[in-house]
Every structure is written in C-alpha cells, then in structure tokens.
Amino acid sequence: MSARPASNEKKVPEAFRTIGELSAELDIPQHRLRYWESRITQLRPVQRAGQRRYYRPEDVALVRRIHLLLSEEGYTIDGVRRVLDQEAGGTPATSRTDRSAKRDAAPSAAKLRAVRALLAKALADDLG
Template sequence: MIVMKSDGAFLTIGELSAELGVPQHILRYWESRFTQLRPLQRSGNRRYYRPADVALVRRIHQLLNVEGFTVRGAQKALAGVEEPAAEAVVAPSVSAPSPADATLIVRLQTIRDTLAAALS
C-alpha cells in the first residue's frame, strides 16, 4: 500500500527508494559521496529525508541515471564547477567551433536527448 504524503513531509529511505526506483543501499552510498546530502537520523539510524534532501536526491538521480554523469562529474555539477567543454579539450586555442564542429555538436546533443528520453 502506497501512502501519499504532503509535499513538506519527511520521507523515509524506503519511501524515497521506492519513489526513485533505486535500492536503499544506493541512497546510503550517495550520502557518503555527496557531502551536501545529510538526512536526519533518529534512533536506530533511521533516516528521514527533508524536502531539501529529497530535491537533492532527485537531482543526483537525474545527473547519474538520466544524464549519464559519473559520480565525480555529478559532484562537480552540484558544486557549480563545470567540466571543460569538449571543444576546449580538443582545441584549446580555438575560440569558436567551426561549422563542421557545430553540426557535430548539434548531432551529439540530439543523440543525448534521445537517449535521455528513452531512459525516462
């Protein structure tokens, strides 16, 4: 039986796990990797996720499982540090992509969006 809670209610690890479709041990792993994620822990180490924690877990899930980030990449994205753009890594002295590069970028973005839609 699924119990619907109000938007401001705390969620247990089991409830959040079921909502996202990820095992509970994955949520505990994310707690060890993302320092921003600190749910309340009550007696017996029972976890209660506040609305801000739930939003953060949803964002982590989006980054890792939908957008395909690595844990390190997701950590940087959440910290506001962006990975270097692919164009900068390939040709750091080039300020603007060539028309061929721009076409390739558009094709890659289309493929990424198609994959993300297929996964969701």
C-alpha cells in the same frame, strides 16, 4: 490509531520520507541512496535514534537531481559532486559541450544500431 499513512496513501510533499519510502517512490534501491550519502557530501538526511534516516523535501529534490545527472546526463559520482559544488558556488562545472561529449563517448544501443545501418548501406552502395 497510527499517524502513518496507509501504504496506498501518498504523503504530502512537505513530509519527511524514510529511506524505504524514498526508495519506493523513486525506484532507487536503498543501498544506492546510502552509497550516494557516503560519496556526495551535500546529501545529508536527518538521522534519528537507531540511525534511521529521514529525508526532508530538499533532500528528496537533491536525490532526484543526483539520479537525473547519473542516469540521464551520464555523469559519474565525482562529476555529480563537481556539478553540485559549482551550483553551491564552488569550482566551475563542466560546460554543456563537455557534458555532451561525455554522453557521446558512451553511445547508446540506438546510436550504435544507427551507425551500423549507415555502414551497411555504405557497403551495399560500394558493392552494388
């Protein structure tokens, strides 16, 4: 019998994850996880024979944090590195106001549609 769980079973939270399992669990491509490892020094999964990666629970939590900072907070890889350094006691991170300004610098489609609607209304008011 194999010690591996069947594909429909979930591992316990304390179990190590392979890159494939973590990729599937978080819906992040494996190449992106490897890229993050190359750029973010705090992310260092255990590597066994054949360079097979095993992510510890703290690595999984860090990958989730990195993904959140990149996809929802609008940080760049360098920005994520600075935030993680600051959290580890390094250089100061960007303030919340700076992060908000950064997010506003790259407006979402919904924000752009709202601005377009306001401009269209203002133009209609001027003409009418």
